[in-house]
Amino acid sequence: MAFTVTPWEVSGAIDYDKLVEQFGVSRIGPGLLKRIEAHAAKKGLPLHHMLRRNIFFAHRDLKWILDEYEKGNRFFLYTGRGPSGSTHIGHLIPWLFTKWLQDVFDVELYFQLTDDEKFLFNPKLELEDTQRLAMENALDVIAVGFKQGKTHIFSNTGYAKTLYPQACRVAKKLTFSTAKAVFGFGNDSNVGQIFFTSMQAVPAFLPSVQAGRNIPCLIPHAIDQDPHFRVTRDIMPRMGYYKPASVQCRFLPGLTEDGKMSASKADTAIYTTDDARTVRKKVLKHAFSGGQPTVEEHRAKGGDPDIDVSYQWLTFLEENDAKLTQVYHDYKSGRLLSGELKLMLVEKLNGLLTGHQKRREQARKRLDDFWVKD
Amino acid sequence: MAFTVTPWEVSGAIDYDKLVEQFGVSRIGPGLLKRIEAHAAKKGLPLHHMLRRNIFFAHRDLKWILDEYEKGNRFFLYTGRGPSGSTHIGHLIPWLFTKWLQDVFDVELYFQLTDDEKFLFNPKLELEDTQRLAMENALDVIAVGFKQGKTHIFSNTGYAKTLYPQACRVAKKLTFSTAKAVFGFGNDSNVGQIFFTSMQAVPAFLPSVQAGRNIPCLIPHAIDQDPHFRVTRDIMPRMGYYKPASVQCRFLPGLTEDGKMSASKADTAIYTTDDARTVRKKVLKHAFSGGQPTVEEHRAKGGDPDIDVSYQWLTFLEENDAKLTQVYHDYKSGRLLSGELKLMLVEKLNGLLTGHQKRREQARKRLDDFWVKD
Numbered sequence: 001m002a003f004t005v006t007p008w009e010v011s012g013a014i015d016y017d018k019l020v021e022q023f024g025v026s027r028i029g030p031g032l033l034k035r036i037e038a039h040a041a042k043k044g045l046p047l048h049h050m051l052r053r054n055i056f057f058a059h060r061d062l063k064w065i066l067d068e069y070e071k072g073n074r075f076f077l078y079t080g081r082g083p084s085g086s087t088h089i090g091h092l093i094p095w096l097f098t099k100w101l102q103d104v105f106d107v108e109l110y111f112q113l114t115d116d117e118k119f120l121f122n123p124k125l126e127l128e129d130t131q132r133l134a135m136e137n138a139l140d141v142i143a144v145g146f147k148q149g150k151t152h153i154f155s156n157t158g159y160a161k162t163l164y165p166q167a168c169r170v171a172k173k174l175t176f177s178t179a180k181a182v183f184g185f186g187n188d189s190n191v192g193q194i195f196f197t198s199m200q201a202v203p204a205f206l207p208s209v210q211a212g213r214n215i216p217c218l219i220p221h222a223i224d225q226d227p228h229f230r231v232t233r234d235i236m237p238r239m240g241y242y243k244p245a246s247v248q249c250r251f252l253p254g255l256t257e258d259g260k261m262s263a264s265k266a267d268t269a270i271y272t273t274d275d276a277r278t279v280r281k282k283v284l285k286h287a288f289s290g291g292q293p294t295v296e297e298h299r300a301k302g303g304d305p306d307i308d309v310s311y312q313w314l315t316f317l318e319e320n321d322a323k324l325t326q327v328y329h330d331y332k333s334g335r336l337l338s339g340e341l342k343l344m345l346v347e348k349l350n351g352l353l354t355g356h357q358k359r360r361e362q363a364r365k366r367l368d369d370f371w372v373k374d
Numbered sequence: 375m376a377f378t379v380t381p382w383e384v385s386g387a388i389d390y391d392k393l394v395e396q397f398g399v400s401r402i403g404p405g406l407l408k409r410i411e412a413h414a415a416k417k418g419l420p421l422h423h424m425l426r427r428n429i430f431f432a433h434r435d436l437k438w439i440l441d442e443y444e445k446g447n448r449f450f451l452y453t454g455r456g457p458s459g460s461t462h463i464g465h466l467i468p469w470l471f472t473k474w475l476q477d478v479f480d481v482e483l484y485f486q487l488t489d490d491e492k493f494l495f496n497p498k499l500e501l502e503d504t505q506r507l508a509m510e511n512a513l514d515v516i517a518v519g520f521k522q523g524k525t526h527i528f529s530n531t532g533y534a535k536t537l538y539p540q541a542c543r544v545a546k547k548l549t550f551s552t553a554k555a556v557f558g559f560g561n562d563s564n565v566g567q568i569f570f571t572s573m574q575a576v577p578a579f580l581p582s583v584q585a586g587r588n589i590p591c592l593i594p595h596a597i598d599q600d601p602h603f604r605v606t607r608d609i610m611p612r613m614g615y616y617k618p619a620s621v622q623c624r625f626l627p628g629l630t631e632d633g634k635m636s637a638s639k640a641d642t643a644i645y646t647t648d649d650a651r652t653v654r655k656k657v658l659k660h661a662f663s664g665g666q667p668t669v670e671e672h673r674a675k676g677g678d679p680d681i682d683v684s685y686q687w688l689t690f691l692e693e694n695d696a697k698l699t700q701v702y703h704d705y706k707s708g709r710l711l712s713g714e715l716k717l718m719l720v721e722k723l724n725g726l727l728t729g730h731q732k733r734r735e736q737a738r739k740r741l742d743d744f745w746v747k748d
Contacts, residue, residue: 116538116539116542119542119543119546120542120545120546127539127542127543156538157535157538157539157542158535159535160534160535160537160538160539161531161532161533161534161535161747161748163534164490164530164531164534164538165490165501165531165534167566168490168493168494168501168531168566169501171494171564171565171566171567171569172493172494172564172566173564174564174565174566175561175562175563175564175565176550176559176560176561176562176563176564176565176568177561177562179565180561185550186550187549187550187551187554188549188550188551189549189550190545190546190547190548190549190550191545191548191549191550191553191568191569191571191572192541192542192545192546192548192569192572193545194550194565194568194569195545195565195566195568195569197565198565198566373535374535374748
């Protein structure tokens with residue numbers, strides 16, 4: 001089946017094995033998991049369920065990052081968000097994992113909001129829109145619980161005096177021919193789109209520039225952003241910096257369909273600001289079910305958790321393995337009905353969002369403690 | 375004869391008639407000159423000799439600028455410099471004229487130093503080099519005598535927080551296909567070069583953005599920069615702004631040859647920091663002469679002022695028409711020797727540079743009064 005995964009389009013039923021091959025990333029094997037688990041244990045934490053369940057499933061140079069860390073050469077984390085709309089649960093997935101990495105390794109995080117990108121690539125958005133959305137999205141980032149003082153959030157236009165000169169250094173080493181090959185640019189592409197990846201590269205070496213020494217960088221991100229970081233990895237050694245390492249996650253499927261959840265299709269997304277009633281309504285109404293048409297049939301034949309979106313979402317959100325396994329078997333055997341499964345997801349989501357929304361409101365007053373500008 | 379005039383290369387014997395046709399600019403006719411002369415007269419000034427002598431020879435929409443001005447709709451001036459080396463006499467030519475425009479029309483001037491461009495286009499320059507040169511060049515700009523409080527000098531990297539977001543607005547409306555057609559970009563071009571013209575467009579509308587109303591813009595510049603402003607003129611109306619008007623000058627020939635004076639070939643240039651002895655030595659040694667091989671022959675046959683570089687330079691620098699005409703006839707008749715003509719140029723240059731160098735040193739303390747940054 002055809003699928004597309006680029007930084008600007010994710011659609012179709014994604015074959016992650018093919019992506020691994022196509023992008024040239026590596027699977028995260030048991031050896032790496034064990035090493036990360038050992039570091040987590042020192043902080044009294046279990047291995048993150050997104051690693052246990054292969055949700056963060058691929059990487060580049062993660063072994064090197066751990067080698068350096070174990071030698072005392074601490075890395076920093078870099079991730080980001082394209083502010084094209086409100087934050088939804090799909091966006092939170094890599095951020096929750098990134099917070100865990102910050103907790104385990106006690107490292108700095110640089111969080112880039114690409115308001116320039118979303119303006120350049122979306123005909124319907126003005127710069128004022130993406131700048132406003134960047135500030136709104138930043139509230140969600142802070143609400144995730146990143147460490148104050150070690151977390152630096154910025155938008156590209158708000159931090160352009162620092163970022164643009166460094167982006168020029170990247171751009172000078174990136175030919176149109178390479179950009180075209182990686183991103184598929186053509187005659188119709190605007191010149192800002194063609195330049196943009198230079199801006200996304202900068203946070204991978206900016207802390208090294210600012211510190212005056214080479215610091216390893218680890219980028220947790222959804223796999224669609226990998227083309228940007230392939231380019232970054234190609235150029236940074238030619239500028240005298242380490243290649244950034246990265247760790248990639250799968251996409252949380254949309255409520256109604258396969259593929260990446262889309263903020264522009266309201267039905268397929270649960271927003272971080274949805275209230276409990278809305279969440280319940282959306283899940284009950286829209287979550288694609290792997291159950292049988294009638295209760296009788298379901299009890300007799302059982303449901304299919306592997307295609308059931310509510311179950312899939314629980315694999316991203318339910319930390320307790322035993323509980324999740326129980327759900328899987330109960331659903332498959334028909335003991336658990338589709339409606340009941342959906343309500344389990346609703347409860348999980350509303351539990352997560354209640355805390356998130358409270359912290360998100362408090363974040364309005366804390367923005368200055370995290371926000372970096374020129 | 376073949377010649378090339380692009381923003382990044384000027385070479386060969388330039389046919390300005392062909393350029394007018396190729397670029398689609400208009401000749402400045404007697405009607406326009408008369409109108410400008412009338413404005414100058416109100417300030418007690420004659421029409422500038424660079425207009426009288428067709429050195430500023432072409433324009434776009436100059437009539438419209440005067441119409442608006444006469445209706446009370448004041449324009450602002452925008453010009454700039456690519457800081458790839460030290461300032462030489464060739465750079466001063468359009469600046470001297472721009473100062474005159476500022477004096478006559480009493481308007482604001484925005485002066486852009488494109489340190490990003492020179493870094494992106496010159497493989498030998500680092501960003502630190504072009505940033506340093508931008509500051510050095512700014513001293514020359516101030517030394518020209520622009521009005522404090524009405525003159526705003528900035529470098530692209532130093533003002534990037536303001537410029538980059540606006541450049542993105544331009545870039546969104548500029549396809550690769552257009553940039554390729556205008557500038558000749560190809561697969562080998564770096565992505566910063568492709569984006570750059572967006573940065574050069576910004577000062578043509580930034581004052582309108584900042585004032586919240588549409589203000590006409592007049593750009594005095596050497597004709598090689600016209601491709602940038604063709605693009606700017608195409609895009610600005612689509613952003614809701616006036617097309618910027620422009621007025622173009624010829625190039626001061628190099629001391630030794632035809633074409634544009636080049637800061638990278640020291641023999642062909644007189645730098646603003648050259649002392650009197652150096653100027654004398656350079657002119658006497660290198661200025662291409664239209665005279666005869668021997669004094670006897672010169673007295674008998676006369677010299678050719680039309681190919682004599684010293685005479686050509688005087689047409690750019692000597693304000694007195696009668697004096698210049700006298701020189702022309704004296705040289706042509708053989709009464710004036712090549713060495714004597716050269717010494718007249720030396721005197722003119724050193725007169726200009728003595729004052730310039732004094733003001734240039736004073737400018738170090740005045741930089742903050744002119745320099746705009748984020």
